[in-house]
Amino acid sequence: MSTPDHPRPIKTAIRSILGNLSPQAIADAFDPARLTQARHLAVLTKKDLAERIGVTPAAIGQYETGTTRPRPDLIPCLADVLGVPAAFFLSGRPHGKLDGSMAHFRSLRSTRAHQRAKAVAFVEQVWELAYALEKRVRLPHVDLPGFSGGEVHSGVEVPREPALAARALRHLWRLGSGPVSHIVRHMEAHGIVVVFPPPDEDATTVDAFSTSQLPRPIVVLTANRFDDIHRYRFTAAHELGHLVLHGDAASGDSQQEREADVFAAEFLTPRDSILPELPTRLDLRRLVALKHTWGVSVDSLLYRCREVGLISDSAAGRAYQRLKTLRDQPGFAPEPISNYPGEQPVLLRQAFDLAVTESGLTMAQMATQLAWPVTRVRELLGMPDQRPALRIVP
Numbered sequence: 001m002s003t004p005d006h007p008r009p010i011k012t013a014i015r016s017i018l019g020n021l022s023p024q025a026i027a028d029a030f031d032p033a034r035l036t037q038a039r040h041l042a043v044l045t046k047k048d049l050a051e052r053i054g055v056t057p058a059a060i061g062q063y064e065t066g067t068t069r070p071r072p073d074l075i076p077c078l079a080d081v082l083g084v085p086a087a088f089f090l091s092g093r094p095h096g097k098l099d100g101s102m103a104h105f106r107s108l109r110s111t112r113a114h115q116r117a118k119a120v121a122f123v124e125q126v127w128e129l130a131y132a133l134e135k136r137v138r139l140p141h142v143d144l145p146g147f148s149g150g151e152v153h154s155g156v157e158v159p160r161e162p163a164l165a166a167r168a169l170r171h172l173w174r175l176g177s178g179p180v181s182h183i184v185r186h187m188e189a190h191g192i193v194v195v196f197p198p199p200d201e202d203a204t205t206v207d208a209f210s211t212s213q214l215p216r217p218i219v220v221l222t223a224n225r226f227d228d229i230h231r232y233r234f235t236a237a238h239e240l241g242h243l244v245l246h247g248d249a250a251s252g253d254s255q256q257e258r259e260a261d262v263f264a265a266e267f268l269t270p271r272d273s274i275l276p277e278l279p280t281r282l283d284l285r286r287l288v289a290l291k292h293t294w295g296v297s298v299d300s301l302l303y304r305c306r307e308v309g310l311i312s313d314s315a316a317g318r319a320y321q322r323l324k325t326l327r328d329q330p331g332f333a334p335e336p337i338s339n340y341p342g343e344q345p346v347l348l349r350q351a352f353d354l355a356v357t358e359s360g361l362t363m364a365q366m367a368t369q370l371a372w373p374v375t376r377v378r379e380l381l382g383m384p385d386q387r388p389a390l391r392i393v394p
Contacts, residue, residue, distance in 0.1 A: 021087060021090075022072070023073065023075040023076060023086065024072040026075050026086055026089055026090055027069050027070060027072045027074075027075055029090050029091050029092070030063075030069045030070065030075075030089050030091065031089055031090060031091035031092075031095075032063060032064050032066040033064075033095055033097060034088055034089045034090075034091075034095070035060075035063055035064050035078065035089060036064045036121075037095075037121045037124060037125075038078075038082040038084050038088060038121075039060075039082065040117040040120070040121040041082075041118060041121045041122065041125075042081070042082050042083060043114055043118055044081075044082075045057075045114075046060040046061055046064075049078075049081065049082075052077075052081045053077040054077075055070075055074070075089065083373065084371070084372065084373065085371055085372070085373065087371040088371040088372065093128075093370070093371065094128060094131050094132075095124065095128065096123075096124045096125075096128055096131070096214045096215075098120050098123055098124050098127075098211060098213060098214060099213065104210050104211065104242040104256070104260075119197075119209055119220065122197055122220070123209070123211060123214070123218050123220060124214075125372075125376075126193060126195050126218055126220070126348075126380060127214045127215070127216065127218060128370060129348060129370065129377070129380050129381070130193050130216055130218075130348060130351075131215075131216075132366065132369055132370060133348065133351040133352060133355060134351075136351075136358070136359055136361065137351045137354050137355050137358075139191065139216070139347065139351060140188065140189055140190060140191045140347075141191050142190070142191035142192070142216060143172070143173070143190040143191055144190060144191065144192065144212075144243060144244065145157065145158040145165075145168065145169065145244055146158060146212070146243060146244040146245060146246075146247045146248075147212050147217055147243065147247055158172075158244060160245065162241060162245060162259040162260070162262035162263040163262055163263070163266040163271070165241070165244050165245055165263060166241070166262075166263045166264075166266035166267040166270075167266065169244060169267065170267060170270070173186060173190060177272065177273045178273060179268075179293060179294045179295055180267070180268055181295070181342065182342035182343055183233050183236050183237060183240075183268070183295075184236055184342075184344065184345060185342055185343070185346075187219065187236065187240060188345065188346065188347040191216065191217070192216075192217045192218070192219060192240075192243070193216055193217065193218045193219070193347060193348065194218075194219045194220075194221060194236070194345040194347065195218070195219075195220055195221075195345055195348065195380065195382070196220075196221060196222070196345060196382060197220055197222060198379040198380075208221050208222055208236075208238070208239055209239070210239040210240075210242050210243055212243045212247035213247075217247075219236065219239045219240070219243070221235060221236055221239070227334060227337055227338075228297070228334035228335060228337070229295075229334075229335045229336070229337050229339070229340050229343060230291065230296055230297035230300070230334075230335065231297060231334075232337050232343065233268065233295055233296065233343065234264050234265075234268065234296060234297065234300060236343075237263070237264035237267045237268050238260045238261060238263070238264040239260070240264070241259065241260035241261075241262075241263030241264055241267070242256065242260050245259055245260065245263060246259075246260075265300065265303070265304065265307075268294065268295065268300075269294050269296055269300070269301070271304075274290075274301075274304060275308055277290060277293075278290070278304060278305050278308070278310055279305070279310070281310075281311070282305070282311050282315055282319055284298065284319065284322065284323070284326070284332075285331075287301045287305075288331040288332065291331075298323060298332065299323065302316060302320065303316075345382065346382075348380065348381050348382070349381050349382050349383055352366070352381050352383075363377060
């Protein structure tokens with residue numbers, strides 16, 4: 001069976017990476033930024049890495065700044081410790097370098113520096129995968145006001161006030177004034193790359209983050225942090241608010257977080273639409289019914305009731321206390337995200353499937369082009385290896 005021809009740049013990249021490259025050749029074409037990226041993904045300090053390959057932390061710093069290059073005999077060691085092919089360190093491949101200050105973290109205060117560094121490196125790789133796929137498949141046009149990462153944008157200006165911006169985006173995306181079904185699918189349909197990070201220790205502490213400083217906006221949603229579809233949808237809308245409102249601003253401002261919350265509330269439950277449906281006196285069962293209609297949590301609806309003056313602050317406080325005792329009751333208990341496939345990202349996976357169908361792309365070819373392990377490509381595509389593992393007992 002003949003293999004379909006690949007575009008010339010992809011052919012060239014595959015040949016160069018598949019070539020019989022010696023450690024000397026890789027050392028000669030060593031990319032310092034790739035070492036930093038791999039180290040952050042492995043969550044290793046310079047000291048940690050130095051101890052594992054037998055050099056000083058200062059030497060690692062020099063490798064990462066490009067002051068010096070690692071000796072050829074260290075290339076296999078670096079690859080082994082960092083879990084990447086030796087070709088990963090070659091220069092010349094597209095690299096979506098991202099300034100960590102331009103990534104908006106949902107829980108910035110509780111996110112430690114090494115977690116942010118790993119998250120930023122992860123987003124860089126997400127963009128690299130999207131870029132590689134876009135060489136073969138046309139992804140949806142970026143239709144997002146406020147997007148500043150590249151030349152593709154909607155050309156539509158929106159108000160800077162969060163609630164007004166949310167209404168403007170609903171109008172632009174033709175969402176009407178009622179409940180928004182499948183917010184993640186709407187985001188992907190308008191060119192935003194949404195992904196789940198691979199489950200690991202850091203994924204339980206990093207809630208969500210986003211950036212519009214790469215040529216395509218990216219949102220990372222951590223499904224296993226709070227396995228509740230309603231909190232998850234609000235978080236997705238919160239990150240969408242950052243993309244619209246704060247695309248050109250450094251992160252870390254608590255005011256930005258409040259504005260993103262206001263945007264999310266208005267985007268999911270427009271004030272003019274939800275107000276007539278809210279109970280005029282506290283009624284948790286009524287809020288549960290509205291939760292299922294609008295796809296937002298009872299907590300969010302309770303906040304809306306207080307915000308529009310239907311209940312007092314003291315009544316809201318008592319209601320929140322009551323909610324704590326009902327968290328395991330039907331209607332109040334968290335609902336797993338896995339029950340809602342329409343809210344799970346599919347853009348990259350479907351792009352890969354289309355490339356497989358149209359050009360014969362294989363997982364191995366994609367991994368070779370990116371100089372990643374195949375397992376890494378599977379992780380970012382959300383396509384884990386489903387084959388059962390054979391274990392031999394000695």
